Amino acid sequence: MTAVTPMKAWKSPFLRVFFFLLGHIKPLQSDLVNLSFIHFARWVLITRSNFPRLSESQPKEQLHYDYLLFFSNFNGTWNQYIDAFSDVLEKGLNLVWLWSEKYPGARPVTPFKRYIAMVQFDTDYYYTAYPRATTNDVKAAHRVNAAVEDLARRSASMSAEQFGAEYARFLVAVQGDLGATGIGPIGT
């Protein structure tokens, strides 16, 4: 998702302060982390005088507003994403976007979706190195990989009986992380 919203220039410093706090006080990110369906996300605040100008022949921007760019790389559908945002991250999202013009709030969800649909740009090209893996798949795979490497390291000199016991413990440890990757069911 790529969304761009206008902000009155005097509001930008307040938003910068909020992002500074969000970046430095990790518990404030806990809802975002716990949602666990965003691989990478970013907000970029671009002031009205800061659009790149590469040549004298390129006309200068004459803007009244600063702009907030939002990029999110998530798994699932657009509707699932916005619904979850609205349900779980309402307060955080409001603190980010309340500075943007005409932002209606994250709840109720209908005007919120209407607003996001209005300010977003369709992505012309998208690439992911692991297209079939969700954020949870990635985390689970790293846990399985660490556990299997650990078992391999420890089991080299074990008797069959010892290995059997360790293998059983390994199964218990990784059983929740063995789901297959792929295209998930879509319910909107």
Added chain:
Amino acid sequence: MANQSGSVYGLTILSPIIDDPHAEVSHDCAIRDYLAGLPRDHRSPFAKLSSTHIARLVVMDDVIFVGAPAREEHLQSKYLVFESNFDGDLDTYLRRMAQDIPSELDAVWRHCVGYPGVRDVAAFTAYMKKCQLKTTFYFADVNDKTVQQTLHALRVQASVAEFIAAHQGQPAAEIQAAFQQLMEKIRKEPPPIAGGHEESAKPHTGTARTAGGKS
């Protein structure tokens, strides 16, 4: 640094697109046309840039008017937005872009103002940095694993799940022997391929409509 989270770097580039009223095909349309045919799977240019987790390109035609009482305004230029999430530092990544995917870069960025090409890597790097926007807040859920580590882990996960299902109820000695074979197989496998094996929407011809024909 806001551009970085752990070992992952979040690059945001905003490159002004050439505005040429005499072009047969406008430069923004030419970029979109080219991107529409570019493979998105293991044949993607970004799969060659093996440190890229996720990347996107967007043509930003204009800013959005969100309705009164907000003021309606318009950009003087269209912009190409490039967002990438990759392992390591910016200079290495930009250098690798210039070296590993020069023709794709030229095909896209030759439609942008001031693009110097990739032959002079230092000039290309300087150009991209001029177009770079500093990220205000960057979030990376997994920020301590490289692309290759993640691809490897995903493959191991699939192999382990298959192994467990295949060896249920067998005697411990047999599982132990098979487990050693599994680990040997995992260690001997070639590096995993990034980008998956999805078929792209249409084959990439590499020769999109060109802009500037009548300039």
